[in-house]
Amino acid sequence: MDLFTPLRLREVVLRNRLGLPAMSTYMAAPGHLPDPRWHLPHYQTRSVGMGLVVVEATAVAPEGLATPDDLGLWDDRQAKALAEVAGVIAAQGAVPGVQLSHAGRKASRTRPWGESGDAPLAEADGGWTPLGPSPLPFADGYREPAKMTLQQIARAVDQFAEAAERAVTAGFRAVELHAGHGRLLHSFLSPIANQRTDTYGSTYSGRTLLLRQTVRAVRAALGNELPLVVRMSCCDFLPGGWTLDDTVRLAPLLAADGADLIDCTSGGIARPETRPTSPCWQAPYAATIRHKTGVPTAAVGKITTLEQARDLLADGTCDLVLMGRQLLVDPMLPARSAPDLAPAPYRRALATTAAAGDGHLAPEL
Numbered sequence: 001m002d003l004f005t006p007l008r009l010r011e012v013v014l015r016n017r018l019g020l021p022a023m024s025t026y027m028a029a030p031g032h033l034p035d036p037r038w039h040l041p042h043y044q045t046r047s048v049g050m051g052l053v054v055v056e057a058t059a060v061a062p063e064g065l066a067t068p069d070d071l072g073l074w075d076d077r078q079a080k081a082l083a084e085v086a087g088v089i090a091a092q093g094a095v096p097g098v099q100l101s102h103a104g105r106k107a108s109r110t111r112p113w114g115e116s117g118d119a120p121l122a123e124a125d126g127g128w129t130p131l132g133p134s135p136l137p138f139a140d141g142y143r144e145p146a147k148m149t150l151q152q153i154a155r156a157v158d159q160f161a162e163a164a165e166r167a168v169t170a171g172f173r174a175v176e177l178h179a180g181h182g183r184l185l186h187s188f189l190s191p192i193a194n195q196r197t198d199t200y201g202s203t204y205s206g207r208t209l210l211l212r213q214t215v216r217a218v219r220a221a222l223g224n225e226l227p228l229v230v231r232m233s234c235c236d237f238l239p240g241g242w243t244l245d246d247t248v249r250l251a252p253l254l255a256a257d258g259a260d261l262i263d264c265t266s267g268g269i270a271r272p273e274t275r276p277t278s279p280c281w282q283a284p285y286a287a288t289i290r291h292k293t294g295v296p297t298a299a300v301g302k303i304t305t306l307e308q309a310r311d312l313l314a315d316g317t318c319d320l321v322l323m324g325r326q327l328l329v330d331p332m333l334p335a336r337s338a339p340d341l342a343p344a345p346y347r348r349a350l351a352t353t354a355a356a357g358d359g360h361l362a363p364e365l
């Protein structure tokens, strides 16, 4: 299978197998709304030539914001504003997706840059108590989460489903659940963060219950036509943590619950952790899950060239390739390889610069 072979997920067809993963920009306007001067050009540009564009982690509830600068989708005003973002993505021919997130014990932080960046947000500065499976902070410098009550857990499931409904209303044609990087859904999976002894902890089926209930609720909210992607940290890199075998066991259960594709990331449950950083380093997780379970997967992580993407698809590693940082800095990469996918005003420029080979436009332009 090639990069430009369409991918069908339920009733939605991606024109090719290249996607932008969720990449937080921490640039929300007041009300956790997209800022039209930032989010519209940002996502429009990064949709050129793409099969799927997943809008950054978008909180399903105020307490699920990682930072005050995140997007939200817990009210209709937010849905209305996000419809503009979905619209610019779709106008470029990419499928608009949105990542629904609850930051769990990683909530209530400042955005990662600036003088007071990447720090806990005190109540006095507008911070709040994060929620988690157990009262265990993520790492030094992170706030201690409140152990969620059964009512709060049930409410979180509803919040994901309600946000999914709003995503559909806003025109998104794919929804991704953020169940990785130590956020709420991942924190329930991992014994490192989840030390509960009730129905949501202690055993494998207890720790996976919240994610399974969320997938079922979101599937019900989406109906049968739209795809549901689950982003999972396939392993924790820490002794006693969530493992790749755990993910292999869970993938078919999630598929039975209504998930269509597992987006295979890793890590983020606690610090310190050591992870490899070589090219395509997480792709073996996508391959293992795909081969052992038959559940479609996306590979992500230091994939920086279309040649690498092609190889991963050709050797059956995954069904979809996600390129994050590379497409943030080089959004015209896919269109350079397939100028037909670019908007008409760019097409001649792409064709002629490629033909000239030296970066100069043809004289008649």
Ligand SMILES: Cc1cc2nc3c(=O)[nH]c(=O)nc-3n(C[C@H](O)[C@H](O)[C@H](O)COP(=O)(O)O)c2cc1C
Pocket (backbone or CB within 6 Å): 021, 022, 023, 024, 025, 056, 057, 099, 178, 180, 181, 231, 265, 300, 301, 302, 303, 322, 323, 324, 325, 326
């Ligand atoms: C600036 C930045 C923001 C990110 N935001 C998110 C996010 O909102 N949700 C998420 O699941 N992962 C997020 N990630 C992780 C990326 O989606 C991706 O998995 C990671 O960057 C590895 O892919 P890459 O090597 O192609 O960048 C972020 C990464 C970066 C660098």
